[in-house]
Amino acid sequence: xxxxxxxxxxxxxxxxxxxxxxxxxxxxxxxxxxxxxxxxxxxxxxxxxxxxxxxxxxxxxxxxxxxxxxxxxxxxxxxxxxxxxxxxxxxxxxxxxxxxxxxxxxxxxxxxxxxxxxxxxxxxxxxxxxxxxxxxxxxxxxxxxxxxxxxxxxxxxxxxxxxxxxxxxxxxxxxxxxxxxxxxxxxxxxxxxxxxxxxxxxxxxxxxxxxxxxxxxxxxxxxxxxxxxxxxxxxxxxxxxxxxxxxxxxxxxxxxxxxxxxxxxxxxxxxxxxxxxxxxxxxxx
Amino acid sequence: xxxxxxxxxxxxxxxxxxxxxxxxxxxxxxxxxxxxxxxxxxxxxxxxxxxxxxxxxxxxxxxxxxxxxxxxxxxxxxxxxxxxxxxxxxxxxxxxxxxxxxxxxxxxxxxxxxxxxxxxxxxxxxxxxxxxxxxxxxxxxxxxxxxxxxxxxxxxxxxxxxxxxxxxxxxxxxxxxxxxxxxxxxxxxxxxxxxxxxxxxxxxxxxxxxxxxxxxxxxxxxxxxxxxxxxxxxxxxxxxxxxxxxxxxxxxxxxxxxxxxxxxxxxxxxxxxxxxxxxxxxxxx
Numbered sequence: 001x002x003x004x005x006x007x008x009x010x011x012x013x014x015x016x017x018x019x020x021x022x023x024x025x026x027x028x029x030x031x032x033x034x035x036x037x038x039x040x041x042x043x044x045x046x047x048x049x050x051x052x053x054x055x056x057x058x059x060x061x062x063x064x065x066x067x068x069x070x071x072x073x074x075x076x077x078x079x080x081x082x083x084x085x086x087x088x089x090x091x092x093x094x095x096x097x098x099x100x101x102x103x104x105x106x107x108x109x110x111x112x113x114x115x116x117x118x119x120x121x122x123x124x125x126x127x128x129x130x131x132x133x134x135x136x137x138x139x140x141x142x143x144x145x146x147x148x149x150x151x152x153x154x155x156x157x158x159x160x161x162x163x164x165x166x167x168x169x170x171x172x173x174x175x176x177x178x179x180x181x182x183x184x185x186x187x188x189x190x191x192x193x194x195x196x197x198x199x200x201x202x203x204x205x206x207x208x209x210x211x212x213x214x215x216x217x218x219x220x221x222x223x224x225x226x227x228x229x230x231x232x233x234x235x236x237x238x239x240x241x242x243x244x245x246x247x248x249x250x251x252x253x254x255x256x257x258x259x260x261x262x263x264x265x266x267x268x269x270x271x272x273x274x275x276x277x278x279x280x281x282x283x284x285x
Numbered sequence: 286x287x288x289x290x291x292x293x294x295x296x297x298x299x300x301x302x303x304x305x306x307x308x309x310x311x312x313x314x315x316x317x318x319x320x321x322x323x324x325x326x327x328x329x330x331x332x333x334x335x336x337x338x339x340x341x342x343x344x345x346x347x348x349x350x351x352x353x354x355x356x357x358x359x360x361x362x363x364x365x366x367x368x369x370x371x372x373x374x375x376x377x378x379x380x381x382x383x384x385x386x387x388x389x390x391x392x393x394x395x396x397x398x399x400x401x402x403x404x405x406x407x408x409x410x411x412x413x414x415x416x417x418x419x420x421x422x423x424x425x426x427x428x429x430x431x432x433x434x435x436x437x438x439x440x441x442x443x444x445x446x447x448x449x450x451x452x453x454x455x456x457x458x459x460x461x462x463x464x465x466x467x468x469x470x471x472x473x474x475x476x477x478x479x480x481x482x483x484x485x486x487x488x489x490x491x492x493x494x495x496x497x498x499x500x501x502x503x504x505x506x507x508x509x510x511x512x513x514x515x516x517x518x519x520x521x522x523x524x525x526x527x528x529x530x531x532x533x534x535x536x537x538x539x540x541x542x543x544x545x546x547x548x549x550x551x552x553x554x555x556x557x558x559x560x561x562x563x564x565x566x567x568x569x570x
Contacts, residue, residue, distance in 0.1 A: 083506070157442050171482055197459075222446060225510065
């Protein structure tokens with residue numbers, strides 16, 4: 001297991017952690033400001049959201065690399081199914097391909113896929129998961145041709161209705177197995193999977209298909225399942241144990257802090273948040 | 286699979302569905318009023334909460350049976366671990382035994398156990414689940430001597446921090462296996478398990494250890510994970526499929542409607558809610 005005590009070069013910032021992903025939240029820093037602040041603190045990587053990038057993917061990707069940051073990933077695909085997905089298969093696939101194009105422009109290693117909830121008209125998650133597998137399988141060669149890996153991210157089951165019918169690492173790997181493409185894997189976010197007693201077994205099964213590792217913490221008394229994530233160490237997830245399992249499976253990539261926290265961390269100065277993040281990463285994660 | 290189209294004798298009311306379990310919610314009906322309203326509509330059973338019963342367990346149990354209702358269960362044990370549990374093992378076990386005594390007084394067939402969240406000072410769910418197994422094992426003979434079955438209820442993982450480190454049917458059965466007592470089984474609430482693709486396999490594994498089956502629905506766009514449950518048919522859970530699996534495992538007991546709905550159903554006239562429940566049970570479940 002890697003020792004981060006005196007080395008946070010594996011630390012990556014997901015820009016949402018500064019409130020950038022929702023209008024009116026956070027300090028409103030530009031991508032350039034975030035890049036500079038991360039580089040100044042020795043972060044190793046950065047993950048952007050599509051809304052920040054617009055038509056400037058190539059430019060911003062190059063700026064990040066010039067500052068010494070790896071562009072670890074891009075958030076995210078459109079919802080592929082469910083009530084919040086673009087209407088109709090063609091619209092979904094068009095936007096899916098657009099997100100792949102942006103990841104390619106950024107030279108981001110990974111595009112994260114949040115699959116969406118239960119497809120309207122169906123019950124349970126079964127039919128929706130089949131649609132997800134079908135749509136990811138269709139997009140996989142397009143992504144491979146552009147050097148982009150696709151990471152299926154299981155979300156906490158609380159989101160199964162509207163945001164992610166994909167809730168477990170087991171289900172994500174089942175889809176990967178069904179697709180069998182060399183550029184389709186999983187992203188593991190501790191917030192979503194910390195409760196799963198089957199996680200260790202599934203991570204071992206995943207092996208080299210772990211394309212991303214996301215950090216924050218689950219607050220025992222969480223007030224909002226979307227926007228009340230905790231800073232590492234403030235919650236009840238066993239972060240060290242999960243990282244040990246991730247690394248035992250072969251993962252040696254970035255550890256990406258993704259901290260949606262409208263009531264707490266997004267209210268603070270971004271410089272302070274980044275400083276705390278570095279300290280917690282070294283001491284807790 | 287049982288046909289409920291013209292027969293709702295398997296329908297049981299969990300009194301929380303009328304808002305009784307929280308002060309200031311619902312119509313404030315007495316247990317007697319609820320018993321009469323259920324009996325008048327041909328419900329087969331009823332499930333009470335401890336706060337309604339006070340010192341009148343024997344009296345209320347007898348009244349329910351005299352009205353033709355089975356006392357299907359009692360909600361619930363104290364939290365056995367976690368931040369909301371009574372402080373200290375002795376206090377937990379005292380209250381656990383008191384809840385068993387009340388179930389025995391009611392002649393309720395089952396006491397539901399909601400296990401509580403992550404034990405303070407620990408990380409992840411592992412240590413807490415061990416404590417749960419230990420405490421249920423200790424109480425099992427006490428319950429058996431009083432004719433009470435103990436049903437471990439897995440809750441949606443969104444509650445894992447504070448209300449239930451037990452989140453899956455698999456984990457619940459693992460605890461049952463570890464304890465090996467003839468009166469320790471599981472309660473399956475569609476609200477908590479509908480997303481789980483491993484459910485069918487686990488229900489088959491459970492067999493006769495399924496002590497309870499709870500109905501409501503998961504609203505795709507749920508507004509509150511505690512108090513915004515849907516009426517059967519209004520959500521995305523595949524109720525028929527889950528019941529088919531439950532019954533294939535051998536379950537032929539009551540189907541208990543447990544509908545926490547502060548903003549909708551608790552605002553309506555209890556008589557209307559019960560009428561809708563009967564109609565939905567026959568047509569949807």
